[in-house]
Structure formats: structure tokens, C-alpha cells
Amino acid sequence: DIDRAWWKEAVVYQIYPRSFNDSDGDGLGDIPGIVEKVDYLDDLGVDCVWLNPVYESPGVDNGYDISDYRAIMDEFGTMADWEELRDALHERDIRLIMDLVVNHTSDEHAWFVDSRSAKDSEYRDYYWWREGRDPEGTGLDPDEYETPAGVDEVPPNNWESFFGGPAWTYDDRTGEWYLHLFDERMPDVNWETKALREELFEMMQWWFDNGIDGFRMDVINLISKPDGLPDADAPDEIVKGVDQFTNGPRVHEYLSELHDRVLDGTDAMTVGEMAELSIEEAKRYVGEDGDGMSMVFTFDHMRLDMTDAGRWSFRESSPRELKESMTHWQEGLADEGWNSLFLNNHDEPRQVSRFGDEEYRRESAKLLATLLHTLRGTPYIYQGEELGMTNYPFDSLDEVHDVDTIKNVRTALRTGRLEEDDVMDLVRYRTRDNARTPMQWDDSEHAGFTDGDPWMPVNPNKDDINAAEAQNDPDSVWHYYRDLISLRKERDVLVYGDYDLRLRDHESLWVYTRTLETPDADETLLVVLNFDGDETRFEPPTDLMGESAEILVSNYDVAVDAVEPTTLRPWEARVYDLS
Ligand code: ISL
Numbered sequence: 255d256i257d258r259a260w261w262k263e264a265v266v267y268q269i270y271p272r273s274f275n276d277s278d279g280d281g282l283g284d285i286p287g288i289v290e291k292v293d294y295l296d297d298l299g300v301d302c303v304w305l306n307p308v309y310e311s312p313g314v315d316n317g318y319d320i321s322d323y324r325a326i327m328d329e330f331g332t333m334a335d336w337e338e339l340r341d342a343l344h345e346r347d348i349r350l351i352m353d354l355v356v357n358h359t360s361d362e363h364a365w366f367v368d369s370r371s372a373k374d375s376e377y378r379d380y381y382w383w384r385e386g387r388d389p390e391g392t393g394l395d396p397d398e399y400e401t402p403a404g405v406d407e408v409p410p411n412n413w414e415s416f417f418g419g420p421a422w423t424y425d426d427r428t429g430e431w432y433l434h435l436f437d438e439r440m441p442d443v444n445w446e447t448k449a450l451r452e453e454l455f456e457m458m459q460w461w462f463d464n465g466i467d468g469f470r471m472d473v474i475n476l477i478s479k480p481d482g483l484p485d486a487d488a489p490d491e492i493v494k495g496v497d498q499f500t501n502g503p504r505v506h507e508y509l510s511e512l513h514d515r516v517l518d519g520t521d522a523m524t525v526g527e528m529a530e531l532s533i534e535e536a537k538r539y540v541g542e543d544g545d546g547m548s549m550v551f552t553f554d555h556m557r558l559d560m561t562d563a564g565r566w567s568f569r570e571s572s573p574r575e576l577k578e579s580m581t582h583w584q585e586g587l588a589d590e591g592w593n594s595l596f597l598n599n600h601d602e603p604r605q606v607s608r609f610g611d612e613e614y615r616r617e618s619a620k621l622l623a624t625l626l627h628t629l630r631g632t633p634y635i636y637q638g639e640e641l642g643m644t645n646y647p648f649d650s651l652d653e654v655h656d657v658d659t660i661k662n663v664r665t666a667l668r669t670g671r672l673e674e675d676d677v678m679d680l681v682r683y684r685t686r687d688n689a690r691t692p693m694q695w696d697d698s699e700h701a702g703f704t705d706g707d708p709w710m711p712v713n714p715n716k717d718d719i720n721a722a723e724a725q726n727d728p729d730s731v732w733h734y735y736r737d738l739i740s741l742r743k744e745r746d747v748l749v750y751g752d753y754d755l756r757l758r759d760h761e762s763l764w765v766y767t768r769t770l771e772t773p774d775a776d777e778t779l780l781v782v783l784n785f786d787g788d789e790t791r792f793e794p795p796t797d798l799m800g801e802s803a804e805i806l807v808s809n810y811d812v813a814v815d816a817v818e819p820t821t822l823r824p825w826e827a828r829v830y831d832l833s
Contacts, residue, residue: 256750256772261468261523261548262592263749264301264349265627265739266634270600271308271330272316273692274637276704283692283703285331285339292342294721298640298732299739302349302523304470306600308336312362314439315657316690317353318472319360323457340465349467351523356454357473358440365450366441373428379447382433384410384483386424402426412485413495417658418665421495433483435476435499437657445477445508455515462516468523468548474509475528475539478502492564500530506538506545513546525594525632527551533586540591549592549632555579556602566666568680573785576609577755577764584630584753593631597622598639601658603688605636607645610825611787615642617825619731620809621783624827627738628768628781630753635735638693641724642731645688646713648681655710659685696722734809741807746770747777747833756795762786763822767798767832778832779806784822793819798832806831 275287285308295303307317310325317327326336343350359366369377386407389396394408401407401424409422409431415438422431423438433442443450458469479499486494509526517524524547526539531552540547558571558579587593597605610618619642626633654660659681666672672680682688687710694716695702701716713719724732742748751768764783770776780798784790794803805812807829822828 256746258750259523259548260349260521261302261632263743264523264632265299265742266302266304266351266632267295267298267300268304268306268599268634268636270306270637270690272306273690273703273710275693275695276706276708279704279706280329281704281706281709282329284329285326285335289335289339289342292339292346292348295343295348296346297725298736299743300348300635302351302467303343304351304525304634305353307353307355312360312439314360314437318355319358319362319437319440320355321360321362322364324460337464344465349523350465351468351470351525352461352466353472354458354469354474355472356443357476358434358436358442361439361441365443365453370425370427370432373430379444380450381441382444382479382483383428383430384422384433386410386431399424405429407431411483411495413483413498414493415661416493418661433479435473437661442476442479444479445504451508451511455512458512458516462520462522466522468525470551471524471526471547473529474526475501475505475531475535477508478505492562496530501535509539509545509547517546523548525549525551529553533583536587537590540587543590549594551594551596552583554583555597559608563671565684566662566672566680568683572761573609573764574761576785580629581753581755581758581766584755588630588752593629594634595626595629595631596634596636597626598689599634599636600689601686603684604643604645605639606642607688608683612644614787614825615644616729616731617809617823617827620734621785621825621827623731623735623738624781624807624809624829625764625783627742628748628779628829630749630751630768633742636689638689640732640735641694641719641721643691643694643713643719644715645682646691646711648678648685648687650678651681653711654681654685654687656686656690659687694720696720738807745777745779746772746775747779751777751779756780762788762790763792765792765795776833780830780832782822782826782828782830784824784826787824789824790822791819792822794830799830800832802832804831805829 271283274283275291276283277286308326308330309320310322310327311317311319326333340350365377365380368375369381389408392408396408413421415421417437421435424431434440435442476499479502487497526547528550536550538544558575561567561569583593605622606619610622691710692703692708692712697717697720700708701712724730747768747770751770754767756765757763762785766781768779809827810823
């Protein structure tokens with residue numbers, strides 16, 4: 255018996271509204287722009303859209319700094335525009351999930367404006383306010399913190415922000431410090447305050463009442479901070495304090511409460527974004543035995559190309575490491591839980607540039623697509639991925655908008671973790687802005703994204719890589735995605751089948767079967783991926799391959815006999831049907 259759920263069968267398409275489509279020529283994408291492209295999504299065949307934040311926001315972190323959870327950012331449109339988008343999607347059987355950012359708000363949120371105004375504000379404990387400490391004996395250097403003249407204090411602990419620099423900022427209105435794990439304009443809310451939790455649950459309910467189908471939950475495993483806010487245990491950590499505030503002591507209590515209050519009895523999908531997570535921890539968040547989340551985003555495979563020095567470092571990683579890392583999660587959540595499958599998103603470089611090969615762009619984009627749609631879990635496509643979009647050739651930091659890149663590079667230079675000469679190579683490789691250049695719709699001046707000046711430059715490769723061209727070319731990456739999406743709907747084995755790795759130790763081949771045995775079906779698929787720009791010898795496993803083996807998917811024209819030993823071409827991907 256298959257334990258079915260719509261979100262297991264869905265293919266999700268992620269839209270970063272700022273860079274998707276601009277309808278009014280201000281250079282920023284907007285909601286009416288998305289509405290114009292709903293037929294495009296329908297053509298591609300996706301089942302669900304995850305919309306990055308569109309709420310009212312001053313835009314310090316492109317919308318992850320929310321100043322009003324129940325309003326749409328002016329530049330993106332109005333609530334009526336949002337309703338039109340919701341309806342346009344629903345009419346085409348495409349669901350809509352929203353980004354839920356409840357670890358922090360903007361400093362312009364009314365709660366924070368009130369909270370910071372006075373120690374006895376009724377919103378004071380919606381955030382984390384603490385007195386500073388005498389620097390003596392803390393090991394902290396007061397010069398590292400910005401305080402007004404005469405205030406010789408360091409913050410309550412040594413935690414650091416993910417964007418670089420301290421996680422605490424001194425506020426002279428009340429002479430206390432507030433906590434922010436991200437930018438200082440993004441204060442962390444305090445989930446210990448019951449009234450805050452109530453407000454958040456009501457807000458979530460309000461969005462469900464407005465017809466959404468679920469939430470992607472931003473950094474949701476950071477919401478519980480440990481009692482007493484102790485210093486980081488490991489003072490050498492790249493972001494000091496991660497060990498303290500990740501998967502904190504009350505996180506499961508909060509999330510079960512959230513589940514009982516808002517989600518229970520609905521078929522809503524929830525996907526929790528969780529940096530730093532083991533399989534055992536993941537199981538505590540998902541499913542009925544856990545906190546009831548549908549699935550989690552995990553990031554082990556996004557760390558393979560970093561050293562212990564974190565995101566602003568680089569190490570060469572191998573296809574085999576990617577295979578091992580993703581297999582670890584495939585096997586770990588085989589019986590309990592559910593994987594979310596992604597190779598890029600709005601925070602990561604483009605997948606072809608990172609895990610594929612720009613020289614074999616088309617082939618490697620299709621190989622990665624094959625992987626995404628044939629592993630066990632829910633595939634997430636990030637806008638432009640279906641065109642095989644690549645990283646942007648950044649020349650200088652002046653072209654970078656991303657607050658994370660700018661601040662972290664500054665911090666890494668100051669602390670000597672990064673050399674000036676290495677900055678641009680690393681930025682070109684790593685910056686989140688690689689994912690944020692405008693969607694390439696056609697080969698016109700701004701790639702059909704806007705009639706005005708785009709907020710981010712368009713990738714110069716838009717003449718070759720664009721949706722219009724791809725939709726006209728039956729051999730394009732786009733058509734390949736479309737075929738895989740439709741195949742997934744026809745074959746339960748792709749959704750529910752077991753994953754079994756073959757040739758575990760092979761350096762460049764990733765080979766696995768998906769098998770589904772039910773009273774009505776006995777299906778086996780064999781997936782063969784050559785993660786290499788060179789040819790690779792492949793001996794089909796004779797225990798599996800019978801005369802009936804047929805090639806179901808291929809990213810090359812296949813004229814070779816499926817069952818014989820064969821040479822796989824650069825980045826060749828094949829799916830055999832052994833049923
Ligand atoms: O990309 C990173 C910057 O350091 C990640 O560490 C990222 O910040 C982390 O995965 C959390 O990301 C989410 O929350 C952030 C926001 O900037 C990201 O865009 C979002 O996906 C703060 O809300």
C-alpha cells in the first residue's frame with residue numbers, strides 16, 4: 255500500500271519574484287509579471303509554485319526582512335494581484351506555497367518599532383533584548399562592536415550573524431542589545447513569548463484562509479534559543495553560536511504547537527529549511543511521529559565544495575562525494591520521512607556551473623535534470639534551471655547586490671580568512687546573485703524580463719539561453735524537463751519506488767535502481783549517469799538486465815543496444831525500464 259500525498263507526487267517550481275518577470279517597466283519583477291507566465295508554467299507541467307517572499311519589506315534581504323506579513327510589497331503589486339495569481343494557478347491545478355519567515359522580522363515591522371521604543375513596551379519580549387556585559391573576562395574585544403561614545407560594553411554572548419559580524423546590535427534608545435542571526439535590520443523574534451506565537455499562528459491561518467496550499471519555512475530550526483543564551487562552545491566556528499541556536503531546546507515543542515494549531519487536519523505541504531541537520535534530527539521534524547512537517551531542505555550536498563572555513567572558502571569536490579551525500583539521505587529517509595530534491599535555489603550558484611559542466615551545458619543540464627526527477631523525493635526546480643541557465647560572469651564587487659556576499663566578504667577580508675586576490679574568483683563561483691539575474695525569456699535587450707533597467711544585469715548568454723528558443727527546439731533542456739515531469743506523473747515508481755545504489759565505489763558513474771512492488775505493479779527502473787566530461791565504460795548489471803530492457807529516457811540519441819556493455823558519452827544520462 256502506497257502512502258500517497260499530493261506533495262510527494264508534485265514537482266515544485268520556485269519563483270524569485272524580483273527576477274522573474276517585470277510587467278510595469280520598473281526593472282523589478284512583480285506579481286502581474288508572474289500572472290503573465292502562468293501558462294508557461296502550465297506548459298512545463300509543474301504542480302506547485304513556491305513563491306519567495308512577496309510581503310511588505312524594506313528589501314534589505316530581498317524580502318526576507320518582512321515589515322508586514324499581511325500585505326504585498328508595493329513594487330510587487332497588491333493583494334488583488336496576489337489573488338489573481340492564486341486563482342490563475344489554481345485554475346490550472348497548480349498549487350501555491352508561500353515563504354514563511356518567522357525567525358525574524360524587519361526592523362520596520364510595527365512590533366519591532368514598538369519593542370525598541372521602551373523597556374516596558376508591550377512588544378518588548380517579542381524580540382531578544384539583553385543588557386550588555388563588562389568586556390573584562392569575556393574574551394570579546396569592545397572595538398569589534400559599534401557602541402556610542404562612553405558605552406564600554408560587549409554583547410551578552412559571542413554569537414555571530416550568518417551575514418558576518420556580531421549577532422547583537424546595541425540600541426541607544428533603551429541602552430540594550432538585540433539579537434539578529436542575520437542582518438542587524440532583521441531582528442530575531444522571541445518564540446518564548448506566547449503572544450508572539452499566537453500572532454504568528456493567526457497570520458499563518460490567515461494565509462490558509464486566503465487559499466494557499468502550504469509554506470516553505472525559512473531557517474525554521476533556528477527559532478528556539480537556549481536558556482541563558484550561552485556563548486558558543488566552539489570558538490573557532492565560522493558562525494559562532496551555530497551549535498547553540500540550531501535545533502534548540504524548544505524547537506519541537508513550538509513546531510508541534512504550530513502543527514496542532516494551524517496544520518492539523520489539512521493537506522497542506524510544509525517544507526522546513528534546515529541548515530545543519532542529521533538524519534536522526536530530520537526525523538524528529540517530519541511525519542506523524544515528528545512535528546508533522548512534510549519534508550525538510552537539507553544542505554549537506556551544498557557544503558561539499560567548501561572547507562571547514564565555510565561558505566567563503568572553496569575546495570574541489572568530486573561527483574562521487576555528491577553521490578555519497580545524496581545517497582546518505584536517500585537511504586536515511588527510506589522508511590521514514592521524505593526528501594526534498596534540489597541542486598540550486600535563490601541562495602546557491604546555478605547547478606550547471608557547479609555540479610555540471612558549462613562546456614557540455616546542454617548534456618550536463620539534462621543529466622542533472624534526470625537525477626532530480628529520478629531520485630526519491632519531491633523535485634524543486636529553481637526558475638531558469640529548466641533552461642540550463644548558468645552563473646553570471648561578475649567582474650567586480652560593484653555588480654553584486656547581495657547583502658550576504660558583501661558583508662561576508664568584508665568580514666573575511668578583515669579577519670584574514672580571505673585574501674584580496676581570491677575574492678573575485680570566489681564571488682563569481684559562490685555568490686547568491688548568480689541565481690538572481692533576470693530570467694531569460696527571449697533574446698531581446700533585457701531578455702524579455704523588463705522594458706526598463708533591470709535591477710540586476712542580464713546574463714550575456716541570453717542570446718543562446720532563453721525560453722523562447724528553448725520552447726522552439728525539441729532537443730532543448732526545457733523539453734527534457736517537460737518530458738521528465740510528465741513521465742513522473744505516469745510512473746508511480748518514480749515517486750514511490752525504493753532507491754538502491756549500484757556500483758557504490760565508482761568515481762564518475764552514478765547508477766541506481768528504483769523499484770516498486772505493489773499488488774498491481776512490479777516496476778524497476780535503472781538510472782545511469784555519467785558525471786564526467788570524458789567517456790566512461792559501463793557494464794550493465796547482468797542480474798538486472800534482461801531482453802526486455804528498454805531505454806525510457808536519454809540525453810543523447812541512443813542507437814546502441816541497451817543490454818550490451820557500452821561506452822557512455824560525456825555527461826550521458828539514461829533511464830532503462832526493466833519492468
Ligand atoms: O545563503 C546563505 C547565507 O549565509 C545561507 O546561509 C542562508 O542564509 C541560509 O540558508 C538561510 O537562508 C534563508 O534565510 C535567509 C535568507 O537570506 C535566505 O535567502 C533564505 O533562503 C534569512 O532569511
